[in-house]
Amino acid sequence: MIWLRQALAVLAKDWRTELRTRHALHTIALFAVTTLVTVSLALGPAGVSSAERTTTLPVILWIILLFAAAAGLPRSFVAEEEGHTADALRLSALPSAIFAGKAAFSIGLLWGLELLLTPLFLAMMDLPVGAPAALVLILLLGALGLAVASVLVAAMVAQARSRGALFPVLAFPLLLPLLMMAVELTRGAVVGGLDLNVLQQLVLYDASLTVGGLMLFPVIWNP
């Protein structure tokens, strides 16, 4: 119960500070919208042939989500370290609860982004979806993995000096399998199918990353 209470307190605090400063919200939303408009103007419904549409557009959707996340999520721990609030947090809460609270915040942020971005993307690119429920499930699971991995890498990056350069270097190998699975599943959902084997792999990836993150985070966070 202590763990859950602390995780919820961190989640509530992160939302409260975010709604007042809107650093991550503005960064993620601006990046996502700018990229979406650029892609839709460059490719548009007529820019990609119908044969290539199911192959190409899911990749673009996940690239937009990846870069929007990479632009906004690393702030979660960097802000604590730069603002010197991390020490007070270390004294008051269990490390794994802090990780869970911050991961939950990032998941919520990405789910919100997907809720806004995906319908716009599908409409602007004129991409019909054969299995909408499957697409929703894939987006939820993909964002979960993306958020947990980003938070874990952000915690590592926050301890380093060359923060900007380090995030993509560390995040890339961790996120590559996730993106491959998410793209493949999204392609399937667009044509109306769902590869259950790949879905199981994605669930396993998310679960492993979450459990691994909870176990690894105290080592990163504690002095």
Add this chain to the structure above:
Amino acid sequence: MPPHESCERPVRPSGTRYTSAVSPPLLIFRDLVHGFGGLPVLRGVSGRVATGELLLVRGANGSGKSTLVRCLAGLLRPQSGEIELQVDGQLHDSEARRQRIGWVGPGLAFYESLTAEENLGFHARLRGIEPDHGLALLRDLGVPAHRAAGALSSGMLQRLRWSFALQHRPPVLLLDEPFQNLDAAGEEAVQALLSAHLERGSLAVVASPIQLGLSTDRVLDLTDISAHSAAGERASGEATSDGTGS
């Protein structure tokens, strides 16, 4: 008595005498060594602070006062040495130690977009305590509870740090430059809080480069330890007392 030792009368600001002979030890640190980038800062520092005692850590700038306090708080891991905290007869590791200390230090900051009250409320929720005591501390110390932490003056911020450190009634107070930026009224108010903390049977470690207007039970002079180490002598500093402890 080694040259870095000194004695001070164990008289509380309130005038209550300390009875260290019958109180069990609470915080013990042995042979702490720490440095940054190959530069040694702490060179075998040892000490012992018992229930109700106040240890004054003094020394010149760069002598390692803040480093020692951060090590004791569990915010820095010493490169070698041991730290033991006993509360209610139980030993606590660094994780548990962090939960049982109150820390005031220049590096302690708050969320600037949240008010003083919200900042304390957040930490109260994390610790599973009611926010009432924290709010009472804010009121007693004259901190504007509804003002954003980012808009507080440095003196008010220091008062907020004290409220943060004391709101969960910790058995151990670790104070690094505790009177920094405080005016006379603020200093008087926090000294009264410190006295009350010690009278409850808790202990405190105060790090300051200057002699404070506090009655201390033990003094640890890190400048002397550094000088001894630099001279090639055994680098071991011991917190000393008035004769009732150590």
